[in-house]
Ligand SMILES: CC(C)[C@H](C(=O)O)[C@@H](O)C(=O)O
């Protein structure tokens with residue numbers, strides 16, 4: 001029995017496609033970190049939810065999904081989706097059955113040009129792209145409301161209803177202002193679309209103004225989501241922390257990662273900032289069936305996600321060591337195919353473990 | 361009295377900000393074209409709708425707005441919006457009071473790297489970005505449904521309801537497939553978000569599949585809107601014609617213009633493809649109050665919009681002559697400040713008129 005101060009129990013849900021490959025790689029490096037750590041140990045429990053489970057049980061997750069996850073300190077997630085199941089079945093069946101119900105309302109996506117990657121923008125200088133994207137993760141366009149009547153008939157009507165609550169908007173806005181405040185530049189950009197969407201988006205504007213009064217040292221501005229894409233391309237250095245709705249930030253976070261040159265390494269945290277529920281950490285990439293089973297998937301997005309998990313758990317040192325190890329390995333050119341290299345998932349994982357051992 | 365075969369009557373609505381400056385510049389070059397043309401003449405009628413009109417009459421447009429516009433062959437529009445009126449009041453008061461009600465359901469936005477501009481993408485080769493973006497322009501996220509209850513209270517709920525009808529989706533899909541078919545590459549990308557939005561977006565998928573059967577020679581694929589931003593950045597040459605919802609294409613068309621390096625020159629057509637109602641043509645840029653009245657606004661987006669109008673009216677030759685003149689002038693370096701030049705609106709307008717005269 002170990003005498004380390006902190007013990008963590010993590011649920012791992014590798015799920016579909018390359019999920020199992022990158023999650024087991026991440027578990028390996030985190031175990032290595034805990035071996036060299038004097039302060040913490042960590043135990044991963046495999047949870048078999050995903051498309052295979054669905055085919056066997058007719059549902060993507062166990063009935064008491066939330067209770068199961070609440071018995072762990074955090075969840076490390078792979079990716080969900082399979083070619084033979086409609087995407088909206090698999091995503092609502094698994095990932096969206098967790099994010100909203102567990103009130104993981106802050107989806108945080110750091111984006112920067114990573115060693116081994118280069119911004120596709122001609123004029124972007126090193127350090128220009130170093131953003132924190134904060135996505136509202138529990139309501140809005142992903143509330144799940146809407147329907148179809150007269151399905152398939154020429155007089156069919158289908159709706160998608162975005163629902164915004166004062167509570168939901170205020171809590172993400174406070175979270176974003178606090179994030180911005182904790183960063184050196186103290187800059188926040190609030191993304192809405194209140195010129196054409198006159199209800200929920202105007203509520204966003206109003207709440208932003210109200211919450212801003214509590215953060216007088218944060219410099220903030222507002223952007224329409226369409227104009228925001230232009231600013232990201234033309235003036236990346238003018239941005240730092242960015243907050244927006246579930247759908248808007250889904251779109252902008254993919255764009256951000258592409259502009260940073262690092263879509264393959266993009267991580268995300270799905271946080272319950274109240275810490276009543278365990279948070280979930282996952283790579284932004286999908287299940288990538290074209291390369292599944294080939295051993296060539298890039299594990300870096302999951303390593304980075306695991307680093308965010310360690311930080312959330314309070315293991316700041318371990319997080320920094322992990323990021324340093326990963327960056328050194330990328331810098332040394334040990335890169336998977338998507339980053340122009342020839343390394344396998346195993347090569348990168350071993351190199352990162354060795355580097356962790358070396359850093360000590 | 362002229363003996364020219366074709367006579368057109370155009371409503372011009374310059375409206376706010378730099379709108380009047382760029383619309384009067386465009387009228388000047390179109391008049392010049394009609395002078396040298398043997399086939400058509402054109403008459404512009406000024407319609408004073410906009411924020412000044414609103415302040416005087418309490419409404420942005422005349423009561424019988426649709427009848428007024430129906431008495432012309434087309435509308436040339438400037439831009440609407442003023443610093444002292446909430447954007448959603450001005451936009452729904454004027455522009456959105458026309459687009460939907462007149463059933464101008466196809467918003468077409470050609471995007472390419474224009475002479476005098478350069479793509480900000482390091483690897484984009486000349487010709488890589490040459491896209492036609494087709495935006496559904498009459499329903500979806502801009503249906504105008506939704507509301508706010510308990511406004512300003514902590515238990516407030518606000519909704520934005522996107523409404524998709526079979527008829528609305530099918531007509532834009534047919535339009536987009538036909539556009540793609542008429543282009544040399546015959547490529548169409550249908551943008552949706554049917555993994556998280558399970559109603560209207562799934563309808564989009566179903567209609568795309570159905571309509572595609574009538575265009576067997578069009579190669580088409582589907583993209584999720586978030587992943588589409590990555591493809592636009594990383595593989596611009598793989599795209600040609602693109603279709604999507606009102607909001608998705610609002611966002612992607614701004615991104616597209618920025619990636620082409622030419623947001624300042626981006627034009628748009630708001631078409632009723634049935635030709636029951638007169639179509640509307642407008643620059644994509646807004647009212648730009650920071651440079652209003654300084655005489656430095658770039659008129660090229662409005663020239664290009666006017667060219668699309670001439671083409672829609674059937675004056676293909678005039679359209680081509682206008683585009684040739686504008687491109688020659690840009691190529692010659694007669695550029696406004698936003699494109700890195702020092703020319704005024706008047707300089708560019710005069711140069712284009714002279715070039716039209718020279719081309720004959
Ligand atoms: C997997 C999918 C539901 C998801 C989303 O749209 O939220 C993904 O695109 C993401 O960015 O996390």
Ligand SMILES: CC(C)[C@H](C(=O)O)[C@@H](O)C(=O)O
Pocket residue numbers: 195196226451455610644
């Ligand atoms: C002016 C505004 C309502 C508009 C829109 O959002 O449709 C603009 O951004 C556009 O792209 O035409």
